[in-house]
Amino acid sequence: MISALLERHFAEAQDRIVVREMEGREYSLAELRADVERIAATLQDVYGDCSGLVFGIAARSSYTWVATMLAIFRVKAVLLPVPIEFSDEQIGSLLHKATAIFAQDAHTAARISAILPGIACLDAASERSAWPAQGAPAGERIEPGICGIIHTSGTTSKPKGVKIRDEAVGLLVTNVLKRVPQAPLDYLSIVPMSLLIEQVLGVFLPILSGGSLTLMPARYAEYGARSGNARDYLDLIAQVDPNFLYLPPKLLEEADALLESTSVTSLFGRRNPHIITGGAKIPATVLESLDKRGVQVYEAYGLSENSSIISLNHPGHRRIGSAGPLLDGIVPTIVDGELRVLTPTLCAGYYNSDDTSCELTDGYLHTGDIAEIVDGYLYITGRKKHVIILSTARNISPEWVETVYKESALIDDIVVFGEGREEPAAIVLSQHDEAAIRGEMARLEPRLADFARVRRVRVVADIERFRKDYYTVTGRPRRQLIERDLAASLY
Structure with a gap:
């Protein structure tokens, strides 16, 4: 179990600097252990038996993030981290069953409270007096042996949660x-x-x-x-x-x-x-x-x-x-x-x-x-x-085609689609003009089968906006959404 491996290390390892903040301070193993114990004790004081309870973290990476995760492990609760850049709908879909949510700051706490009224927002660095009173209401309990729930991309705006086993x-x-x-x-x-x-x-x-x-x-x-x-x-x-x-x-x-x-x-x-x-x-x-x-x-x-x-x-x-x-x-x-x-x-x-x-x-x-x-x-x-089946009965793996074209330094990213069409098409993210992009693709296409070569191209220069609209938080293109919205402009 990862929780047991970490507890053993805390008990047996010599003290050392274990976390450093650039432009900030350093934290020793002893300090980390003490903060983990403090957060864990406070969780148990507020909620009693925490085993199986889900606690969210809505914060960027930090020393407090690490200490909070390890404290959640210590009380045998379940960690559910949510990127703060998620939309309100995504945050709500993942965290609506959580007992409480550790928020990065007051602004994040206010946002979470607006999305999920009634679910407590916690500050891991705060004194006990700032936490809820003893006997605070708890959410649902997950089955024993689960240490975390990890979001992963789905086909909708609501991310999936994968239940991760401690062992x-x-x-x-x-x-x-x-x-x-x-x-x-x-x-x-x-x-x-x-x-x-x-x-x-x-x-x-x-x-x-x-x-x-x-x-x-x-x-x-x-x-x-x-x-x-x-x-x-x-x-x-x-x-x-x-x-x-x-x-x-x-x-x-x-x-x-x-x-x-x-x-x-x-x-x-x-x-x-x-x-x-x-x-x-x-x-x-x-x-x-x-x-x-x-x-x-x-x-x-x-x-x-x-x-x-x-x-x-x-x-x-x-x-x-x-x-x-x-x-x-x-x-x-x-x-x-x-x-x-x-x-x-x-x-x-x-x-x-x-x-x-x-x-x-x-x-x-x-x-x-x-x-x-x-x-x-x-x-x-x-x-x-993601396999594309062309109307010619040829199959294309778009990732493979994309990998070949992305060898060009002019192409920031490319998304290939064309289900049911006679030939594939692509959205190309690039600051360069279409003529230059087509020249690069022509240079690289001999490595592809004829039926996998892309001739229908739309170049998108506003890369940041496109990624915001059509990519997941983990950087994967939302292929179905892209094809639904943009295919008509290419065929």
Whole structure:
């Protein structure tokens, strides 16, 4: 159990600096332990037996976020983090059954109270007198053994919630620790802690390895929460000099471009950090270019339904273009091209679900991803539920087509669609004119089958607005919505 692993570390590890705030203060393991105990004791004083109760966190990543999460684990309650950039409807759909919600500040608390009147908003840093009185009403209880509920994108505006098992996260973290450097891991957090992968890589691994977590300055939006300049985030790395990082593919693409004019040490620091990437497909050409510059990146693949990571490249076991070998204990099978896994770190089901929910009923996790396994390495080639069937009876995996075109430095992103049409079309996000984009696509298209080449193109220059309207908070395009709203303009 992850809760037991953390409690053992708190009890046995020597004191050290465990959390650092850029432009802020440092916190020792002893301080963190004391704050966890204080928050946990106050929760129990207010609500009594907290086991199975759901507590939300509506806040950006912070020291208090970490302490609150660990306190929720301690009282055997259930963590439900919600990105504050979610819409009111999304927040309400996830948190309406929560007992209480830890809010980032008074403004966030007021917003939550307007969305969910009657549900208490808590300030983890406040004195006991600011909390509700003893015997405060509690919400529903989740079944035993659940430590968290993680939002994941669905087909509607209401995100799904995946119920994460305490035992599963503990086993997953133990297995991932075998595939990262055997040393204290000093990590820089760039993406939101509301993502399970950031909790695993940014909190659990650094603490349990004897390392530390560094948080960005509060004036920086968390990467992916809203549009920001990639260079601003990359410039933080050398300042912190971490030895362990998770960088989304887009930041690595920007880093590769920056390394044309700056040194690896100037960008990544002196410690040659172990870099993990995932969450979206990254062009193999980017990884190959970084490799030539001396920057090794370890691609991973996972789903919240598996408590995050399913496979991971690691030192001595790395193939560019693959998602690496599967973690210990995971047994794969390929059925009609789809990856299904028998896994000891399976979730406990959904808090709410829709037609994108993974099938769990036969003991296997049906990932919905098209894959192949070659010499023990997993290759993800597309998404089953996103397969486009043209009127010519040809099938296209849009992610694969998009990956080829995104190798162009002129294309920020591209979304391909065309179900039931004679040929595919695409929305291209770019600041460059259509003629330049078409030239780049023509240069790259020989790598695609004739029927998968995109000739119908609409270039969108207002990238920030388009992402706000048509992307999920985790950066995935809402394909059905895009096709519904924009297909007519291309056919």
